[in-house]
Amino acid sequence: MRSLFVIAILGLLTSCGNSENSVQSNKDGIILKVTHDKPVDTVVLKTDPRYKLYDQPDTIITYTGENSILLDTINIPKGYYELSSNNKVNKIYLQANSRLEINNLDTATTFKGDLADINRYIAVREGKNRELRPYFSPFSYGKLTEKEFLRLNDSIYSVFSELVKNLKNLPEAFRSNELNIAKIEKANQLLTYTFVRPRNEKDYEPSENYPAPLSEIDLNNEELLNIDRFRVLLWSYANVKASKTDMETWEYILSEDFPSKNPKVKQEVFYTAGIFDLPRMRDPDGYYEKSQQFLEAGTKRNELTEKYYELKKIGKGFPAPEFQLTNLEGEPVALKDFKGSVVYLDFWSNSCKPCIEDMPEFKKLQKDFENKDVKFISIAITSNRERVESILEKNKMTGIQLFQPGKDKELMKDYAVTSIPRYVLVDRDGNIWNHIAPRPTDPELKEQLNKLLGS
Incomplete structure (x- = not known):
């Protein structure tokens, strides 16, 4: 069934033929024409962060004005970009001396010009990415047995590799890069599975026949x-x-x-x-x-x-970076409000499974220190309010819960948060005690809290 499905996709892509590619290219740059069936206020063209090439700089161009047609000659490096308008995002590929026409309709997107074949392929590739995304999730495939996971990973790789291998109108350099993307994604999943499987099978160890993740690269x-x-x-x-x-x-x-x-x-x-x-x-x-x-x-x-x-700046003894955020009731809460108390900061996200898995131990910790001068402050970053509220309710979480989109990046930079869950201990004077504090599951955390409390 899988092979038949891939053939159907290839037929869709190649059925348009090359007659549409007769639009003359522009030697001085890229002629980009975007048509919409409804008026648009803003069109944004920016570098695609997921697929950008090694030497492709971050680029962002914003077009404003009430018009359903955008026509411009632009000079930007070849590479992968995102074109956003009317809440619709097109993943596209651009290169010099070419022309691309995009017709954005509610029901479909069509392409004409020198880069039409490449961009039709990208549109289908992204459609498959959206369709298969649930299977890419470590939280999903971590529940599978090793045999089931390997079968799934091989199948996903085959869909993408066969898709790009069988198209005849793609430049070889582009085709090679897309094949390598599929191969590296497969290797990433092979490596990640060995981390996440033990959460569902405590004593799991890869079998003797488990593929070496880097062997095909x-x-x-x-x-x-x-x-x-x-x-x-x-x-x-x-x-x-x-x-x-x-x-x-x-x-x-x-x-x-x-x-x-x-x-x-x-x-x-x-x-x-x-x-x-x-x-x-x-x-x-x-x-x-x-x-x-x-x-x-x-x-x-x-x-x-x-x-x-x-x-x-956040080493031990330095002042903890000040912040003021709102709680879920919309009330302002500032770090300085808790000076004189020991503070345990928890940076988490609704998409972070380890963060959520820590919540039962976090509740026990709060119970153990409920009569002591410790303030537990949880800050949801890069999160969705509805999901945050649902998770907190499901886990019956108490304490100080802060959530204010728009201040995430600034706060993460101030506290050098590059991964989550992340915990920070602040002493009574408002100074950093440990900017990488133990997790609630670590017995050492209680020792550090008691030391800060002088008990």
Whole structure:
């Protein structure tokens, strides 16, 4: 059945033929024409963060005015973009010396011009992404047995790889990149399954026949840096390996055991480790010093320098970054309101399963300290209010619950929050005690709270 389905998709894509590609291209840039069947106020063209190419800069162009037609000649680098208008988002691909016409209707989107075949393919690829997204979720496939998961992962890979392999009108460089995206996604799922399966099967260990996640990928191929998930895959793999030794992840990346020997690839994964791990490293000073030697001068080294000095501001004994947010009743709550008490900050999200799994222990912790001067403040970030309220009600959570979209990014930056769940301990004087505090499930947390309380 799967093969028949893929053939049906291919027929849909190729049935339009090449007659529509006769529109003349523009040698000085990209002619982009977008037509809507209803008037639009704003059209936004920006870089697609998920698929952007390695050297593709972040770009955003906003067009305003009441019109149903946009026609412009733009000079931007080739790559993947998002075109948003009338609450509709088109994933598109653009490159110089070409023309693309997009006709946005309520019922469908059609393409004409030099890039029509590529963008028809992307439209179908994104449709399949939406359809299969529930199966991509670790919370979903973590419930499957190993055999069931491997069958599912192979099937999903086959759908995407066959889709791009069998189209005849795609440029080879584009086709190669899309095939690599599918291959890296498959590898990511293979690696992630080994993390999430033990949550549903406590004693799970991969079988002898479990595929090595990196076995089908040329880890020295610099072209794979065009795929952001490639760096994340190698960083995740390094995390696993480092956790089995006394190394930090970045130390493993620099070691001879790291599977890619390409210096450029190693630099990118080393940089990725800094972006994700710097706030929780045992030796952030050591990492920073090495970054100044190992990374080439430029944007990435500057970015890590900025993060390092931001992190310094939330070291032990420094004033906790002040904030004022609203609770679920819309009332303002400021950190300074609790000066004189010990504060335990909880950063969580409605999409973070480990955050939600911590809630029963969090409630027990609140019960244990209910007669002591500790304030428990939970802050929902990057969340949906309806989902937040539902989760809190289901878990019968009490304490101080804050939620204010729009201030998320600023707060996450102030507290160097790069992953969740994340907990922070603040002493009675309003100073940071531990910016990576133990989770409610960790017995060490009670020891630290009692120490701060002087008991």
